[in-house]
Amino acid sequence: MTLEDFYFISQIVAALGIMASLVFVGVQLQMGRKQAEEDERVARGQVIQAIASEHRQHSVDLAAYPQIYHYFVGDADPKDMTDEEKAQFATFAYATLHMAQNMFFQHQRGLLDDRTYQSYIPMLAGFLSNRAAQRYWQERRGFFFDPDFVEMMDDRFAEARPLAQPIVEAENEEAPGK
Numbered sequence: 082m083t084l085e086d087f088y089f090i091s092q093i094v095a096a097l098g099i100m101a102s103l104v105f106v107g108v109q110l111q112m113g114r115k116q117a118e119e120d121e122r123v124a125r126g127q128v129i130q131a132i133a134s135e136h137r138q139h140s141v142d143l144a145a146y147p148q149i150y151h152y153f154v155g156d157a158d159p160k161d162m163t164d165e166e167k168a169q170f171a172t173f174a175y176a177t178l179h180m181a182q183n184m185f186f187q188h189q190r191g192l193l194d195d196r197t198y199q200s201y202i203p204m205l206a207g208f209l210s211n212r213a214a215q216r217y218w219q220e221r222r223g224f225f226f227d228p229d230f231v232e233m234m235d236d237r238f239a240e241a242r243p244l245a246q247p248i249v250e251a252e253n254e255e256a257p258g259k
Contacts, residue, residue, distance in 0.1 A: 124192055125192050125193070125194065128187050128192040129193065129194075129197055132180070132184055132187070132197075135183075136180065136201075139173070139176055139177065139180060142176075146169050158212055158213070159212065159216055162213070170213055170217070171217060174208075174213075174214060175221075175225070177205075177208055177214075178217075178218065178225075178226065179225075179226075181201070181205050181230075181234075182226055182230045184198055185198075185229075185230050186230075189229075206238060209234075209238050218234070222234070222235075
């Protein structure tokens with residue numbers, strides 16, 4: 082065997098080594114992609130579970146205050162609430178809207194699928210269809226909530242019904258025709 086033969090054999094071995102390395106890198110990339118997909122699936126599941134748990138706890142808490150429940154499902158006027166009921170309602174409204182904002186952000190980040198996100202919208206629309214919730218939203222939307230969430234809420238729900246006036250303005254309004 083000549084020196085030239087050894088050179089060609091070494092080149093073949095080197096080429097086989099490079100090909101084996103490329104195959105190994107390809108397998109590692111495939112495994113990494115599968116792991117990333119699994120991690121994303123787990124993260125999505127955790128987000129959905131956390132939202133469901135938060136919603137369940139919110140419902141249980143609301144059930145503990147039946148005097149407030151009718152403000153969530155009816156169209157009662159905030160002027161008819163006692164100071165204690167107003168405080169309770171504000172607490173529950175804050176929790177409801179922050180839960181919606183959390184869902185909005187998780188949906189934007191791709192961690193909450195569209196079907197789950199859209200399933201919550203009718204409940205939120207129902208909540209925002211009553212005067213107490215509309216007033217709460219109008220009074221606090223600019224400083225309690227993210228501007229992107231506010232824009233989505235205003236765009237989505239402004240068409241469904243007119244927004245109520247803030248409580249302060251409603252209490253100071255004169256009756257029509259005066």
